[in-house]
Amino acid sequence: MIRLATAVAALACAAALLPAAAQAPQRPPIETRKVEGTENVYIFRNGNHQAMFVVTKEGVIATDPVAYGRPQGGAQYVAEIRKVTQAPIKYLVYSHHHYDHIAGGQAFKDAGATIVAHKRAKERLERLQDPATPLPDETFERRRTLRLGGTALELTYVGLNHSDSTLVMRLPKEKLIFVVDLLPVGQVPGRGMIDFHPLEAEESIKRILAMDWERMIPGHPGPNDRLGTKKDVEEQLAFLRHASDTVKAAAREGKCWDAAEKEVKLPKYESWPNYANNLPFVIRRYCGLWGRGT
Numbered sequence: 177m178i179r180l181a182t183a184v185a186a187l188a189c190a191a192a193l194l195p196a197a198a199q200a201p202q203r204p205p206i207e208t209r210k211v212e213g214t215e216n217v218y219i220f221r222n223g224n225h226q227a228m229f230v231v232t233k234e235g236v237i238a239t240d241p242v243a244y245g246r247p248q249g250g251a252q253y254v255a256e257i258r259k260v261t262q263a264p265i266k267y268l269v270y271s272h273h274h275y276d277h278i279a280g281g282q283a284f285k286d287a288g289a290t291i292v293a294h295k296r297a298k299e300r301l302e303r304l305q306d307p308a309t310p311l312p313d314e315t316f317e318r319r320r321t322l323r324l325g326g327t328a329l330e331l332t333y334v335g336l337n338h339s340d341s342t343l344v345m346r347l348p349k350e351k352l353i354f355v356v357d358l359l360p361v362g363q364v365p366g367r368g369m370i371d372f373h374p375l376e377a378e379e380s381i382k383r384i385l386a387m388d389w390e391r392m393i394p395g396h397p398g399p400n401d402r403l404g405t406k407k408d409v410e411e412q413l414a415f416l417r418h419a420s421d422t423v424k425a426a427a428r429e430g431k432c433w434d435a436a437e438k439e440v441k442l443p444k445y446e447s448w449p450n451y452a453n454n455l456p457f458v459i460r461r462y463c464g465l466w467g468r469g470t
């Protein structure tokens with residue numbers, strides 16, 4: 177009986193997976209594309225993670241190896257860069273300290289890259305000594321600009337938000353930014369809420385909106401691979417504020433954690449991708465704030 181139930185459950189799972197698989201049968205696991213309208217900016221995607229790299233005549237500035245759980249991921253990323261240019265890989269910038277984005281940097285070190293990150297990313301990585309994640313060679317606290325072959329890449333720390341080490345990377349000439357995990361494009365945030373700083377994040381997002389840029393490359397592909405806009409960022413901020421206000425009301429009725437996680441819904445956002453799966457992460461984090469004080 178138990179075995180039959182397991183088999184039925186397995187079939188149900190397989191059936192549930194079919195529509196998603198049918199939607200994207202052609203998508204290769206690894207892909208590199210040039211950002212439309214630019215001469216030298218590329219997006220490297222591995223599975224559902226992606227990173228930006230910039231090619232100049234003096235060398236390459238790469239970001240995020242995106243190789244957590246993918247022992248060959250860093251080498252595959254370097255190989256993809258080599259399909260575009262033989263110029264040396266001068267820098268590898270870590271967007272923040274989370275392994276799903278920065279594991280796999282050894283292949284870049286072996287290629288001669290200097291790893292740059294926020295100073296708190298290094299402090300965390302030093303303590304944890306993850307074998308797949310080399311320590312940054314250079315760190316900074318507020319702002320640093322990498323200049324290479326006529327390209328400037330501005331790295332700015334705008335405060336606590338998705339992590340305590342998140343950088344905003346901006347290409348002023350292209351009016352492009354690369355921001356990882358803080359600003360999902362057109363979707364409900366999920367595991368990214370685990371170590372999220374809710375109040376400070378709103379301030380960070382306002383600072384990002386005040387910067388001069390037109391398009392944003394997210395760390396996870398947006399719907400149909402589209403880039404983000406300021407409108408997307410405004411909508412994400414509105415989502416977070418709405419979630420925060422709604423959970424605050426529930427918290428003040430004593431409903432955090434279990435009752436809030438069961439009862440709180442944000443129907444306005446039902447049509448956003450990942451609504452059902454990710455809403456519990458959002459509610460739990462805001463219960464931490466309003467129902468606990470953290």
Ligand SMILES: [Zn+2]
Nearest residue numbers: 272274357368
């Ligand atoms: Zn993250």
